[in-house]
Amino acid sequence: MLIPGGSVVGAMANQEALARGLDRAWDATAGRGRREPQGDVTGLSEAFVAELDRMSEDWPRIVLFFDTWERSGPYLDGWLPRLVENEQVPFPANVILVLAGRDELSPREWEPLREADAVCDVPLEVFTREETQALLARHGVSDPEVVDAVERVSGGLPLLVDLLAQTTPESVASMENRGDLVDVVVDRFLQWIEDPHQRETVLVCSLAQELNEDIFTALASPEGQQLWGWLCGQSFVSGHGDYKQYHAVVRASMLHRMRTSSPQRWRELHGRLAEAQGVQLTAVEEELTTEWIARRGG
Numbered sequence: 001m002l003i004p005g006g007s008v009v010g011a012m013a014n015q016e017a018l019a020r021g022l023d024r025a026w027d028a029t030a031g032r033g034r035r036e037p038q039g040d041v042t043g044l045s046e047a048f049v050a051e052l053d054r055m056s057e058d059w060p061r062i063v064l065f066f067d068t069w070e071r072s073g074p075y076l077d078g079w080l081p082r083l084v085e086n087e088q089v090p091f092p093a094n095v096i097l098v099l100a101g102r103d104e105l106s107p108r109e110w111e112p113l114r115e116a117d118a119v120c121d122v123p124l125e126v127f128t129r130e131e132t133q134a135l136l137a138r139h140g141v142s143d144p145e146v147v148d149a150v151e152r153v154s155g156g157l158p159l160l161v162d163l164l165a166q167t168t169p170e171s172v173a174s175m176e177n178r179g180d181l182v183d184v185v186v187d188r189f190l191q192w193i194e195d196p197h198q199r200e201t202v203l204v205c206s207l208a209q210e211l212n213e214d215i216f217t218a219l220a221s222p223e224g225q226q227l228w229g230w231l232c233g234q235s236f237v238s239g240h241g242d243y244k245q246y247h248a249v250v251r252a253s254m255l256h257r258m259r260t261s262s263p264q265r266w267r268e269l270h271g272r273l274a275e276a277q278g279v280q281l282t283a284v285e286e287e288l289t290t291e292w293i294a295r296r297g298g
Contacts, residue, residue, distance in 0.1 A: 041079065049089050056092045069101030070235075071192055077109040084113060102235035126156030139165045145172055155249040159188060186253045189236060197223040201231060206254035207269050211237075211244045218276035219269060 055062060066072060066080075084091045099105065105119065113119050127135070132151050141147070149172045154160035193199050201224035208215050216228050231237060236250040246254070259266050 045079070045083050045086075046089050049083065049086075049091060052092050052095050056094050060094060062092070062095045063098060064095065065098045065100070067100050068192065069099045069105075070103045071101075073099075073101065073103070073106065077106045081109050081113055084118070103233075124158055127151075127154075127158055127161050128156070132156065132161050135161055136165050139168050141165065141168055143171070146170075153249075155247070157247065157249045160249055163188075186257045189250055197221065198227060198230065200224060201227045202234070203254055203258055204269055205231060206246050206251045206258070207273055209245065209251075210239075211246075212242045214280060215273070215276050218272050 052062065066076070080097070084097070104121075105114075110119060129147075129151055132154070133147050136142070136147055136150060141150075146169050150161060150164045150169070154164060190199055190202065193202065201220050204219045204221070204224075205211055205216060207219060211231075213228050216231070217225060220227065232244055236247040237244050238247070239245050245251075258269075
């Protein structure tokens, strides 16, 4: 049996106390009937909150961390907000939930708590120079030239700043020679994308500096043609209106991966991109010509 958040609670309690808590949770749900899954969830939720209540007597504040919420959210969005909102089994006031992920919380599930000012969004923006310098200093890197290079290469992207800091570069040259960092960056962004067609789509579409649906159609494989909406929802894709673009650092890393892994594929995609952009350019020229003729009075 797995109690939601049990690993976090377990880290705060000794083994004996945790075992007793698990026994109490099991006893609380015993006899409810294995044929009623919702009953099991309700019983476990009540037992979980009861254990938090017990721990709240000994701890002034309890913080439960849920990482990579974009992965766990689809499974827990229907449970966690209701756990907090449940008036029949009040959630302890000194328990704080921290959800970390690349996407915003589901409006449908979390809006009631947001309207009650129970949700605080803390976006992680790109690092300033001072923040980059501070992180590097924690890893023993203080050379101003190295700090400048890390800031330039990373673009302030927290993930890449941290990866570069962990290598503790002693000079600009030593950092630039770490070509494997590019692969690490790409793998970090693709690690949760299990569908091979989605992974391929992310990589090939990085070729375009600016994307619209027509360019996407030209680059994506037949299996990826329906993924435009999905791609626009990725955390490293931004832009308003018809045109989107990748985060510069993410795009540069993906381009490096594609260029070195298959030069032939690289040339083929460039040809398709050039053809698609040529079609768009021709359409714009024809539209401008038509407007010019109309203004000249035919």
